[in-house]
Amino acid sequence: MADRYLDLVNAGPVKSLAKKLGLPQPAVLRRYRPGAPVLPGPVLVLGSGSGADVLAKELLGWDLDVRRHVAPKERLGGIVLVLDELAAPEELADPMLTAGSSLRDLAPGGRIVTISRPATGTGQPAQAAARQAVDGALRSLAHELRGGATGNGIVLGEGVDAGAPAVLGALRFLLSGRSAYVNGQFLLVGSGVASLPANPDRPLAGKVAVVTGAARGIGAAIAETLHRDGARIIAVDVPAAGEQLAQVANRIGATALQLDITAADAGAKIAAHAAERNHGLDIVVHNAGITRDKLLANMDQAKWDSVIAVNLASQLRMNEQLLASGVLREAPRVVSLASTSGIAGNRGQTNYAASKAGIIGMVRASAAAFADAGGSINAVAPGFIETAMTARMPFVTREVARRLSSLQQGGRPLDVAEAVSFLASDAAGGINGQTLRVCGQSMVGA
Amino acid sequence: MAASPDATGTRPANVLRKAVVIGGNRIPFARANGAYTQASNQDMLTAALDGLVARFGLQDERIGEVAAGAVLKHSRDFNLTREAVIGSALSPETPAYDLQQACATGLETVVGLANKIKLGQIDSAIAGGVDSASDAPIAVSEGLRAVLLELHRAKTVQQKLTTLAKLRPKDLAPNAPDTAEPRTGLSMGEHQALTTAAWNVTREAQDELSLASHRNLAAAYERGFFDDLMTPYRGLAKDSNLRADTTLEKLAKLQPVFGKNLGAEATMTAGNSTPLTDGASAVLIGSEEYARSNDLPVLAEVVDSEAAAVDFVHGKEGLLMAPAYAVPRLLARQGLTFADFDFFEIHEAFAGTVLCHMAAWESEEFCRNKLGLQKPLGAIDRTRLNVNGSSLATGHPFAATGGRLVATLAKMLREKTDAESRPTRGLISVCAAGGMGVVAILEAN
Numbered sequence A: 001m002a003d004r005y006l007d008l009v010n011a012g013p014v015k016s017l018a019k020k021l022g023l024p025q026p027a028v029l030r031r032y033r034p035g036a037p038v039l040p041g042p043v044l045v046l047g048s049g050s051g052a053d054v055l056a057k058e059l060l061g062w063d064l065d066v067r068r069h070v071a072p073k074e075r076l077g078g079i080v081l082v083l084d085e086l087a088a089p090e091e092l093a094d095p096m097l098t099a100g101s102s103l104r105d106l107a108p109g110g111r112i113v114t115i116s117r118p119a120t121g122t123g124q125p126a127q128a129a130a131r132q133a134v135d136g137a138l139r140s141l142a143h144e145l146r147g148g149a150t151g152n153g154i155v156l157g158e159g160v161d162a163g164a165p166a167v168l169g170a171l172r173f174l175l176s177g178r179s180a181y182v183n184g185q186f187l188l189v190g191s192g193v194a195s196l197p198a199n200p201d202r203p204l205a206g207k208v209a210v211v212t213g214a215a216r217g218i219g220a221a222i223a224e225t226l227h228r229d230g231a232r233i234i235a236v237d238v239p240a241a242g243e244q245l246a247q248v249a250n251r252i253g254a255t256a257l258q259l260d261i262t263a264a265d266a267g268a269k270i271a272a273h274a275a276e277r278n279h280g281l282d283i284v285v286h287n288a289g290i291t292r293d294k295l296l297a298n299m300d301q302a303k304w305d306s307v308i309a310v311n312l313a314s315q316l317r318m319n320e321q322l323l324a325s326g327v328l329r330e331a332p333r334v335v336s337l338a339s340t341s342g343i344a345g346n347r348g349q350t351n352y353a354a355s356k357a358g359i360i361g362m363v364r365a366s367a368a369a370f371a372d373a374g375g376s377i378n379a380v381a382p383g384f385i386e387t388a389m390t391a392r393m394p395f396v397t398r399e400v401a402r403r404l405s406s407l408q409q410g411g412r413p414l415d416v417a418e419a420v421s422f423l424a425s426d427a428a429g430g431i432n433g434q435t436l437r438v439c440g441q442s443m444v445g446a
Numbered sequence B: 001m002a003a004s005p006d007a008t009g010t011r012p013a014n015v016l017r018k019a020v021v022i023g024g025n026r027i028p029f030a031r032a033n034g035a036y037t038q039a040s041n042q043d044m045l046t047a048a049l050d051g052l053v054a055r056f057g058l059q060d061e062r063i064g065e066v067a068a069g070a071v072l073k074h075s076r077d078f079n080l081t082r083e084a085v086i087g088s089a090l091s092p093e094t095p096a097y098d099l100q101q102a103c104a105t106g107l108e109t110v111v112g113l114a115n116k117i118k119l120g121q122i123d124s125a126i127a128g129g130v131d132s133a134s135d136a137p138i139a140v141s142e143g144l145r146a147v148l149l150e151l152h153r154a155k156t157v158q159q160k161l162t163t164l165a166k167l168r169p170k171d172l173a174p175n176a177p178d179t180a181e182p183r184t185g186l187s188m189g190e191h192q193a194l195t196t197a198a199w200n201v202t203r204e205a206q207d208e209l210s211l212a213s214h215r216n217l218a219a220a221y222e223r224g225f226f227d228d229l230m231t232p233y234r235g236l237a238k239d240s241n242l243r244a245d246t247t248l249e250k251l252a253k254l255q256p257v258f259g260k261n262l263g264a265e266a267t268m269t270a271g272n273s274t275p276l277t278d279g280a281s282a283v284l285i286g287s288e289e290y291a292r293s294n295d296l297p298v299l300a301e302v303v304d305s306e307a308a309a310v311d312f313v314h315g316k317e318g319l320l321m322a323p324a325y326a327v328p329r330l331l332a333r334q335g336l337t338f339a340d341f342d343f344f345e346i347h348e349a350f351a352g353t354v355l356c357h358m359a360a361w362e363s364e365e366f367c368r369n370k371l372g373l374q375k376p377l378g379a380i381d382r383t384r385l386n387v388n389g390s391s392l393a394t395g396h397p398f399a400a401t402g403g404r405l406v407a408t409l410a411k412m413l414r415e416k417t418d419a420e421s422r423p424t425r426g427l428i429s430v431c432a433a434g435g436m437g438v439v440a441i442l443e444a445n
């Protein structure tokens, strides 16, 4: 579904008119292209601790110009605020205000990333207050950014250093165009262990990935993106969607597996296919999902059951079967599709939101089992994404949904796929049991 | 991939190796003038190939050879299979040829390509077939054709006008395709009606066979049996001829359509005859080594095949009775009896065709006089016959039926062998226009 408004306000007379009228001015987002620089300009690293020094050095290795001090009037690609040593709320003022003084110099599509530590219930109250304060400051700053710039944070788990490989993996994702529609979010890096790809444009080289619901929409974009990043794909969808599935598979050299994931043996079938055709499986993307919207007062059993069966129960069963099958190789990674509806709720979607919230619980509780297998399991929660699903929404609802995020536009299937690809990569090895929102900082679902 | 030229120049040993069925794909079959009305043979064959490529990850692969054909074929489709290959996701360096043997076309492509694999000439192949009764070629009348050719030769305006003046209104009526035999003028249905009557096959027996075909096909869909044998096309996900809810009562109500002037009771209806159908199928076959080195499954081996023809022109035998001769010859060569088979796939051109073949094999007289056998071949266990439905339910896009049968049987054999940990064997039998029949044996280990 084309967003005509976005096209209009970015060209010619409509652009200045929209500005005068105070209409929303969605920007064309800076999206990843293989080979493109990580950032559209130098990166300013703020913070005085050792973490800041380490990171500044690492960023130099990414062919970036690194600044440790504000140079007036210089166009900046990004700002990294290293706040991992915050001990009291007063210490936040300096880095925040320094960043603030540079915001006017941030290039379109620029990035702001904070690096901080979690405010757990056990630390010093002043320290916890300072750490939690980062949350509110960053999320507010993200709302203030314009020109397709975004602000996100990395939260370092117990014992994780700012310069750990897992932190670098997350930082590169958040600075790059891969995170174009991720805004106002925090990624918890719970372990420093991760392995960074030899070639950052082929982070999934040598991997085998299964993607469910791959015939169209977000699933097709995920299959294409994982393929672009180097993986061999097993594309799964219901037999009835086989014609589109075959087209996707033939575009990307995948094998098409026509399978209803609600079948009792779906996981075993995927395992058998991967074992026979690919000698193993590294990545599982649970993307297939359905909506059967009704107000709860009008909800019937079939609508409730089918949504839970496809969106949640099938994934639990497939995970169990895949873990037991022996087909998963070293460092298996699972990425599930949740939804912002599962976080904020949505009128008419009690069944859907239940299933998507269930996913968030599932990945949290499955993290230990996948960690034991050397891998990880995470979820991606998309907000409003332009697909066949959302093209069916009534015009006004769709228009409102689009403008209801800080980025003032819907995301593309590709934006979700980029986040999935990142979480499926070994560079995200330190992230486990988490749910990452890809919603343009939608006001819905805080 | 074809065998690479041997750098040392030694000739390949002419040792026969096995040819195996790796898998298949077809588009759902559609009753004529239905879902595929706007699809050409080339469109449908390309779709069948692309589904196969997607299932097995054959994108950009150079297959040893692709052979397919159509029974109803436009003259522009002189290179139908090669054109479909070029339009598919296969490597454009994949060679292809067309084959035409009436309704046996599809099975014969499997046999011919399997033989090339057995001889070591190619390592992989795709056999297939397609037919469209909706988009059938329409020929101009002989009168118009003669005039048009003469017009082409005429040099002066005067000559052209004289030639045109020879046209008569009746010359302008096109010749629509039909299934009439050129030498008898009788349609296939009328031919079968003669044979059905001669073998005293009852209306009830035909309706029962048709009912079983629909029920078996519906159950196969229900089990998901076709999930890895079919790719939907143009919005159709199941054979449109399938009537899952048909009953003997409903079938009994249908009026006879063939054999109404035979004196005997007319028994053949639209319910126990196959309708005109559009569709396409493709089967991936290869050497065992090809399958192994490409991480592909092996369903079953293509063991042997036999073709037969009968003299129906002089009334010595029924038009569609050739398989009744081909099967015993094949069994004799292989030293097998019906008891050695786990499954029988007998193409249901008409219910009467299958029942006449089986009656012939049970008949002492037929087996003695026509086949020269001491005793009859015996009965076929009906629980092993067309257990996942056949042409009465799926429909019958002529050249596409062979590929459907081979892929279906190969998968059934693999499942049974895996479930029971023993070798299994199946028989395929296809009757064809021109008094022909082709039969084949598949085995799984």
Ligand SMILES: NC(=O)c1ccc[n+]([C@@H]2O[C@H](COP(=O)([O-])OP(=O)(O)OC[C@H]3O[C@@H](n4cnc5c(N)ncnc54)[C@H](O)[C@@H]3O)[C@@H](O)[C@H]2O)c1
Binding pocket: A212, A213, A214, A215, A216, A217, A218, A219, A236, A237, A238, A241, A259, A260, A261, A262, A287, A288, A289, A290, A310, A337, A338, A339, A340, A381, A382, A383, A384, A385, A386, A387, A388, A389, A390
């Ligand atoms: N589009 C959005 O805005 C949005 C927002 C939040 C979350 N999501 C989630 O993203 C995922 C993809 O959404 P989409 O918009 O691309 O949807 P879509 O409807 O376009 O595609 C979903 C695909 O899943 C397949 N599928 C459905 N049931 C299946 C089953 N039982 N077995 C196998 N495949 C099955 C469908 O055939 C279809 O191809 C879903 O999980 C959805 O809930 C979408």
